[in-house]
Amino acid sequence: MQxxxxxxxxxxLVGNPNVGKSVLFCQLTGNYATVSNYPGTTVEVSxxxxxIEGKQVRVYDSPGIYSLLPLTAEEAITRKLLLxxxxxxxxxxxxxxxxxxxLPLTLELQACGFHVILVLNMLDEAKRLGxxxxxxxxxSRLGIAVVEAAFVHGWGVDVLRRQIAKQLNSSSIARPLxxxxxxxxxxxxxxxxxxxxRQTADKILEGIYSSGDLQRETWLDRLTLHPFAGLLFSMAxxxxxxxxxxxxxxxxxxxxxxxGVLFAEIIIPRLTAWIAYLPWLSVRELLAGDFxxxxxxxxxxxxxxxxxxxxxxxxxxxxxxxGYLPRLAYWADGLLKKIGLNGxxxxxxxxGFGCGTMAVVATRTLECKRERIAATFxxxxxxxxxxxxxxxxxxxxxxxxxxxxWCLVVFFVFIVAxxxxxxxxxxxxxxxxxxxxxxxxxxxxxxxxxxxxRMRSYFMEIVPVFVLISLLLWLLTETGLLDSLVAVLxxxxxxxxxPPEVSLVFLYGFFRRDYGAAGLYVLYRSxxxxxxxxxxAAVALTLFLPCLAxxxxxxxxxxxxxxxxxxxxxxMTAYATALLLRLALALPAW
Amino acid sequence: xxxxxxxxxCPAGETGKIVSxxxxxxxxxxxxxxxxxxxxVQIRVIRxxxxxxxxxxxxxxxxxxxxxxxxMLAIND
Numbered sequence: 001m002q003x004x005x006x007x008x009x010x011x012x013l014v015g016n017p018n019v020g021k022s023v024l025f026c027q028l029t030g031n032y033a034t035v036s037n038y039p040g041t042t043v044e045v046s047x048x049x050x051x052i053e054g055k056q057v058r059v060y061d062s063p064g065i066y067s068l069l070p071l072t073a074e075e076a077i078t079r080k081l082l083l084x085x086x087x088x089x090x091x092x093x094x095x096x097x098x099x100x101x102x103l104p105l106t107l108e109l110q111a112c113g114f115h116v117i118l119v120l121n122m123l124d125e126a127k128r129l130g131x132x133x134x135x136x137x138x139x140s141r142l143g144i145a146v147v148e149a150a151f152v153h154g155w156g157v158d159v160l161r162r163q164i165a166k167q168l169n170s171s172s173i174a175r176p177l178x179x180x181x182x183x184x185x186x187x188x189x190x191x192x193x194x195x196x197x198r199q200t201a202d203k204i205l206e207g208i209y210s211s212g213d214l215q216r217e218t219w220l221d222r223l224t225l226h227p228f229a230g231l232l233f234s235m236a237x238x239x240x241x242x243x244x245x246x247x248x249x250x251x252x253x254x255x256x257x258x259x260g261v262l263f264a265e266i267i268i269p270r271l272t273a274w275i276a277y278l279p280w281l282s283v284r285e286l287l288a289g290d291f292x293x294x295x296x297x298x299x300x301x302x303x304x305x306x307x308x309x310x311x312x313x314x315x316x317x318x319x320x321x322x323g324y325l326p327r328l329a330y331w332a333d334g335l336l337k338k339i340g341l342n343g344x345x346x347x348x349x350x351x352g353f354g355c356g357t358m359a360v361v362a363t364r365t366l367e368c369k370r371e372r373i374a375a376t377f378x379x380x381x382x383x384x385x386x387x388x389x390x391x392x393x394x395x396x397x398x399x400x401x402x403x404x405x406w407c408l409v410v411f412f413v414f415i416v417a418x419x420x421x422x423x424x425x426x427x428x429x430x431x432x433x434x435x436x437x438x439x440x441x442x443x444x445x446x447x448x449x450x451x452x453x454r455m456r457s458y459f460m461e462i463v464p465v466f467v468l469i470s471l472l473l474w475l476l477t478e479t480g481l482l483d484s485l486v487a488v489l490x491x492x493x494x495x496x497x498x499p500p501e502v503s504l505v506f507l508y509g510f511f512r513r514d515y516g517a518a519g520l521y522v523l524y525r526s527x528x529x530x531x532x533x534x535x536x537a538a539v540a541l542t543l544f545l546p547c548l549a550x551x552x553x554x555x556x557x558x559x560x561x562x563x564x565x566x567x568x569x570x571x572m573t574a575y576a577t578a579l580l581l582r583l584a585l586a587l588p589a590w
Numbered sequence: 591x592x593x594x595x596x597x598x599x600c601p602a603g604e605t606g607k608i609v610s611x612x613x614x615x616x617x618x619x620x621x622x623x624x625x626x627x628x629x630x631v632q633i634r635v636i637r638x639x640x641x642x643x644x645x646x647x648x649x650x651x652x653x654x655x656x657x658x659x660x661x662m663l664a665i666n667d
Contacts, residue, residue: 066624071617097648101626129648194620198628215648227639330652334640342654343641432641432654433621 009057009168010085011050014078014109015093016102017064018323018437020121022046023151024093024160025061026449045081046453053165060085067194068108073364073372082114089167090114091160096126096133096148099209103201104194106142117145117163124150130212137208152443220439224327234331237324241315242353242386250311251390259303268295286474297470301463308386309458312354313451321442321450326434333432339418340425341366342432345375352383356546358458359383360553370427376558377421380546381570382414392538395524402535409539413577465549482507496536496578497587499528509541510548532585536578543574593665597635597642598658605634606663613660625651627661 011028013021029048046061062078070076082090090109094102099120109116120126120133139146145163149156224230268288272295275288288295319325325347333343341349344366352359359379363372384392396403422429476482489503505519520537523529529537545551545567555563582589594609608631611622626646627633636650637643642658644651 067620069620071620071624095648098626101647101649131648194623195628198623211647214645225637225643227637326652330641330643333652333654337654343652431618431621431657432652433625433657434652435625436643436650436652438650 008049009055009088010060011057011089011091011164012060012062012081012085012087013091013093014062014065014082015105016066016095016098017435019064019093019095019102020151021061021064021093022450023443023446024091024119024121024149024157025059026446027151027154027157028059028161045077052161052168055165055168057088057164057168058085060087065105067105068112072367082112088115089117089164091117091119091164093119093121096120096123097129097131097212099133100202100205100211103205104197106144107197107200110142110144115144115167117147117160117167118142119147119149119156119160121149121151121156123148124153124155126212129215130210132210132212134208138204141204141208215438218439224324224439225330230327231331234328237319237328238350241319242350245315246308246312246354246386247390251308251386254307254311255304255390258307259299263299263303268299271295282478285478286471289474289477292474293467293470296473297463297466301459301466304387305462306455306459309355310451310455312386313454313458314447316351316354317447317450317454318442321440321447323437323439326436329432329434330436337429337432339378339415340374340422340429341371341418342430343434344430344432345371348375348379349383352379352385353389354386356380356383356385356550357462357553360550360557363557367430368427370425371430373558373562374418374421374425376554377566377569378414378418380550380554380566381417381543381573382410384410384542385547388542391518391521392542395521395534396538399531399534402531402538405535406538406542409577409581410542413543413573417573462549465552469548492575494590496540496575497582497589498533498537499590501528502537505537506541506544510545532587536582536585536587539581540574540578543570543577545570545574595663595665596659597661597663598655600635600638600663600665602635602638604663604665605632606665607632608661609664610662611660612662618657618660622657622661625649625653627651633663 013025015021025046025048028050030050045063048059050057050059060081062081063074065075065078068079068082070079092106092109094106106116106118118138120135123133126133135146135148145166147156147160147163149160151157224233272288275284275294278284278287285292287293328350329343329346331343332346336342336345336349345363347365348359348362351362356379360376363375363379366372366375392406393403396406473482476485486500486503486507489506490500493500493503493506501523502520505523508519520529520534520541524534546554551563551567554566558566596612600606608627608629610629611619611627613619622628626649627644631646634645635642636645641652641654644653
């Protein structure tokens, strides 16, 4: 990589998931990490600059892999990284106690011609369990540097730095064979060599690795894995983390504070006062009108989205670092099998209750295309994001019966759509397999660093989109096109038994998902809609097209034809459901 | 005389040694392999519901019925 004329060498950290790569990454780069790629769950590549003996190197933290022949899209990203960045050093981090299972990847990396440094991390934990590894002997049998470490305690980082420096200074140049034989082995050959590598690994470890005792099950293990209590626990986690913390605290308390007080009472009035001095009306409108870039775009992005998404990222990073997410997947597997997905899909689906846009990106963690399509579709159709959910709950909580019907209808649509997709989508369903890492107490600094990095890149993407939306809405009002668009929507909305004002609500809803719900809230308070009409409108709005940001992401992840098909089907399903509901409630057409 | 059964019939608490993986599907083989489920390895069934939960070496691995079916186990006496 060229930077200011000096070539910066690359160091890539690889290894299985949950072996402590991210902690090492933080220690090597300090806090100056950038999370490139769009923030999903684990499909992201953090990179940052580290100084090793005065020399600048670029360090990459790759998504966890089990072998170089990838199973999921995120594993493919690690392989791509290794191919494209041509790292001077590859640091393979392993969980010391699981060395026999992880050593084959070291051999595979060596076979590809990379300069590998093997790091035996979490050695403190391994030693407690009585695992013994003869490091020197292992290093000499492998012919590479082997470093002992416990990065959580900062132990081993300096030794690793010295080893990286040594490798960087050595005259030999890594010549990855990736493009030739090893990477493009046929599956059959790969399997044979994979089994062989495992045998070789076992042979290498003969006499220098002793496995010690198994980790004792803690009470938390027993609780989270108990057939009945575990299920309750997972529901409590979803309720506590996503509903109470993100929904009530983030989307409620913090939004009130940021949007209601900071923006509405302090920032916006001052800005509007200054802008009032500008002589041109349309410019004033563009900056501070109903859809103004400052009044709508910025206050929406920083007043509403930031507290919601911020608390969500924080909560998610906390769960991720605690090692609990795979257990959630274990619980959800049976349920999700019924709609053609498997346990893995719980992560994007749960994310969807926070922000659908991020959730679409997280579908990359699913194994096959069929599942990625099904999850994307269900996210677009039947999973309301936190912004929408908060407002709809506010509207419907006054009428518990309506709230119940709304929940049942949306859940029913979710199940039916999922089952239909299961039948209609071609291909085989992917079997569920996942490693359940031990539960750990997340380290506050790591959680904070991770969530801030994700938030930063999220805003880089989202702020320009909001500015564009403001611009577009401003153009539509200036040209009078907005009225014609609303006019087009009036007849179909009338057929749902809803008055013309609701058309505008639906249109807004597309640009700003929660704005639609907010518009509905205004109509509700002015009592221009009956309870039944509220219900029909709420169901339609929930099932209807996701917001513009999510649509953009669907196009990016699934391509234009698939996105178009999804949009068409979602619109039709939403409309048909609302229509049926109106008929069932015996509401007259407007 | 060793008792060889497929994993999906094993109750919780059973221990045994993997003798073979019965599948021609490479994607499945790769999954099992990446989790350390290879012939010769000792495993213990921790739970069998809602999915299978195995102790393999120092790690816990969850897999569903369809994968469990493909693993042949020699039950320890």
